[in-house]
Amino acid sequence: MNISQDKFPRKSNIVMVGMPGAGKSTIGVLLAKETSFDFLDVDVYIQGQEHRRLQEIIDLEGIEVFKGLEEKYLCQIDSDGVIVSTGGSAIYSSKGIQSLSQKGLIIFLKINMQTLEDRLGDFSTRGVVIAPGQTFEELFAERNSLYSAAADLVIECDGKTQDQLVDDIVAKVFIGK
Ligand SMILES: Nc1ncnc2c1ncn2[C@@H]1O[C@H](COP(=O)(O)OP(=O)(O)OP(=O)(O)O)[C@@H](O)[C@H]1O
Numbered sequence: 001m002n003i004s005q006d007k008f009p010r011k012s013n014i015v016m017v018g019m020p021g022a023g024k025s026t027i028g029v030l031l032a033k034e035t036s037f038d039f040l041d042v043d044v045y046i047q048g049q050e051h052r053r054l055q056e057i058i059d060l061e062g063i064e065v066f067k068g069l070e071e072k073y074l075c076q077i078d079s080d081g082v083i084v085s086t087g088g089s090a091i092y093s094s095k096g097i098q099s100l101s102q103k104g105l106i107i108f109l110k111i112n113m114q115t116l117e118d119r120l121g122d123f124s125t126r127g128v129v130i131a132p133g134q135t136f137e138e139l140f141a142e143r144n145s146l147y148s149a150a151a152d153l154v155i156e157c158d159g160k161t162q163d164q165l166v167d168d169i170v171a172k173v174f175i176g177k
């Protein structure tokens with residue numbers, strides 16, 4: 001399948017952004033299977049390059065070091081025909097997002113606070129990039145406006161199955177086999 005150039009000229013990749021737990025990795029890999037695109041999970045890529053878990057980097061070196069590394073790897077991605085699932089904090093790198101958006105259609109997988117809480121459980125053990133003293137509600141509001149501003153397309157995910165979401169994205173973005 002190909003990205004519709006009538007609707008999205010010059011876009012050859014899909015870039016998933018959204019809150020942790022929104023489904024960027026799981027929907028991304030299903031979408032890659034459906035469309036025959038390659039798949040790149042940036043979190044997994046960083047871990048492979050750094051030989052450490054992201055949680056370890058955040059816990060030992062802090063969020064600013066992690067954000068710097070994330071930016072470095074986001075800016076290295078240069079391919080075509082790839083579904084790129086970013087980490088939730090990628091949105092803090094305007095350079096990284098700008099670089100990806102040159103050829104990538106940015107899709108914001110949007111979920112509400114309730115869905116987020118149901119999926120995440122205890123976010124303190126999930127390596128979420130959150131400033132000291134910031135509440136999760138504040139983080140949610142801050143992130144939502146950043147994801148919305150970067151997005152070419154917003155997909156409302158609450159109450160939809162993974163298969164429904166894949167079908168929805170294919171119908172909106174791709175042209176036939
Ligand atoms: N539409 C959905 N319905 C129900 N569960 C879902 C849906 N999408 C994702 N999930 C589940 O939510 C959890 C988090 O999904 P996933 O790891 O893909 O999120 P993510 O956006 O990649 O998060 P992170 O930013 O932490 O990488 C997984 O257990 C996944 O199976």
Ligand SMILES: O=C(O)C1=C[C@@H](O)[C@@H](O)[C@H](O)C1
Nearest residue numbers: 020054087088089127128129
């Ligand atoms: O939303 C976040 O702050 C994060 C989400 C994960 O995907 C990782 O990128 C990292 O643990 C930070």
Ligand SMILES: [Mg+2]
Nearest residue numbers: 024025043085
């Ligand atoms: Mg993920």
